[in-house]
Amino acid sequence: MDYREFFSRFKHLSSKQGIGGRIKVHPEDFIVWEEPLPSIFEGRKYAIFLLKKRNWETMAVIKEIAKRAGIDYREIGFAGTKDRHAVTYQYISVPARAKEKVEAVDIKDVELSFVSYGRFIKLGHLLGNRFRIIVRDVAENAFEMTREIFGELHATGGFPNYFGYQRFGERRVVNHIVGKLLLTGDFEGAARLFLGAYDGSMAGDEARRNFWESGDVEKALEEFPRFLRYERTLLHRYKTTGSWKRAFLSLPLPVMRIFIHAYQSYLFNLYLSRRIEEGLPLNEPLVGDVVVQVKGGIPYRDRTYRVTETNLEFVRRKIAENRAMISGPVFGFAMRRARGVPGRLEEEILEGEGISLEVFKRLPKPLSEPGGRRELLLRPTGLAYGYIPGVGMCFRFFLPKGTYATAVLREIMKDH
Known part of the structure; x- marks a missing residue:
């Protein structure tokens, strides 16, 4: 499964037809x-x-x-x-x-x-980050289509703030599954997937396929290319300890965190997609929502408050003034949880995955994840676009840290 197939499970906010095209041709x-x-x-x-x-x-x-x-x-x-x-x-x-x-x-x-x-x-x-992005091979009336998409998204408050495919792997879309297996204590299953998953178009795929079929560590150490250094580290460590858990914990902390963060990102994307699917607003607060404060267009995710019957109108004004945004869950053991309808949706996501927030505490302390909140909408600033004859559409915009230009382009292109 490539990232396009993986991302097709997450709903678009805009109902307009996309412009198609390709990015990163050059x-x-x-x-x-x-x-x-x-x-x-x-x-x-x-x-x-x-x-x-x-x-x-x-x-x-x-x-x-x-x-x-x-x-x-x-x-x-x-x-x-x-x-x-x-x-x-x-x-x-x-x-x-x-x-x-x-x-x-x-x-x-x-x-x-x-x-x-x-x-x-x-x-x-x-x-x-500021971006200048060219989308090639777009529809003939791409400029007009873009204008219609932007008009629709302006009415709904912005672009859905999905974590981009970079979090999950562009061709081997397995990082989030490895993360879940680690969190639930299945280190052997995590190792099998991390070492053995292949897509048939990458260097080292034959060695991965052989390991997937045989589980032979000695043979894998002979066959895995040198550039797969983390995979080889994992194999060497397992050979000396006989423990996949110890083998994983020998990897650099940033590498281990990639897997845990990928699973958190997957759950956030699920929540955001479900909210769109159920017709729940992303820019209109519901009682029980948790909102993040916004200053100068930058969300401050550590400054949150819950929406109640008492402060509902106050929060509406803050959102209309772009001084607050509705948030979704980055699941972790200390995450501030929503209540009401949004809280019910969070519970359903966890139940559907068969986990509780306690799993984020089970790994050794450096890897345990407190979680947090993340705004549901993405509002690019300085947004400008134009058509370049014979080339395609050109887009310019600024995004706050931790957000993805590919999330903006996905809504415009509708390519996955």
């Missing part, structure tokens, strides 16, 4: 500019560089820069990962002592420009 069709927090430029311990990359994964290029500059890759800070099949601009921090070495680094399709001194950049140290 890296230059998908350009991303990071908007950092101003505070990253405070201090003198680190040198801040603007990193421009083309067709590079963020972690891969960070490690390559570190290798060539002779520093540990963990000394390089960045605020978020960016698309591989794209041209992206983002800020990185390196120790001030390494400034000259980093300036001398020469990597194909990578440019590094010193900006200023500042602090170590951590994940989340950004306001959001």
Whole structure:
């Protein structure tokens, strides 16, 4: 199952026909500019560089820069990962002592420009991202179709804020299933899926298929390509411990979190889709909803309050003024739960999955997930679009951190 088939289970908010088309035909069709927090430029311990990359994964290029500059890759800070099949601009921090070495680094399709001194950049140290995206091979009347879709979504309050396919895997759409198996304690099942799932078009698929059919760890260690380093780490660790749980816990924490976060994202997408399917509004508060505060167009997900009969009109005004947004659940053991009809829907999602919030506490503490809330709607700012003859539609917009341009495009293109 590829990501298009996977995403077809999540409902569109717009009922209008999509423009179709293709994205990322060329890296230059998908350009991303990071908007950092101003505070990253405070201090003198680190040198801040603007990193421009083309067709590079963020972690891969960070490690390559570190290798060539002779520093540990963990000394390089960045605020978020960016698309591989794209041209992206983002800020990185390196120790001030390494400034000259980093300036001398020469990597194909990578440019590094010193900006200023500042602090170590951590994940989340950004306001959001600006995008310029070209969609090729669109319908002939794509401009008019886009205008109609935007008109419909303006009336419903914005775009559905789905987690994008990047969370789940573009071809091996299994991250969320591995996450659920880990949370429910089925480490052997998680290992079988992580190591053995294949789609038939990726390097290493034959080795994966052989493991799926035989479960032979020794043979897998002989056959798995070297570039599947996390898979090989898992196999080696199982060989020495005989425990799939210990093997998984030997993986780097960020890798383990990918699986847990993918499952949380899947549950959120299910909730959002069910809400659309049942005709429950996304921009009109219901008693029992939990709303997040919004300031300057940026949602503050740690600032929430519940809608009651008493404050219902107050919340309506706040939402109309774009100072609050209705949220959905990012399930976790300390999540603020909705009540009323929204709360019933949350319960049904958990019951349908056969889990409780307690499962998010079962893993070792660094992996336990408190959960939280996430706004149901996505409101791009600075949105502009136009038709380029012989090319397709061009879109420009800004999105706050933690949201996905592909969620915006999905509603316009209706390609999955």
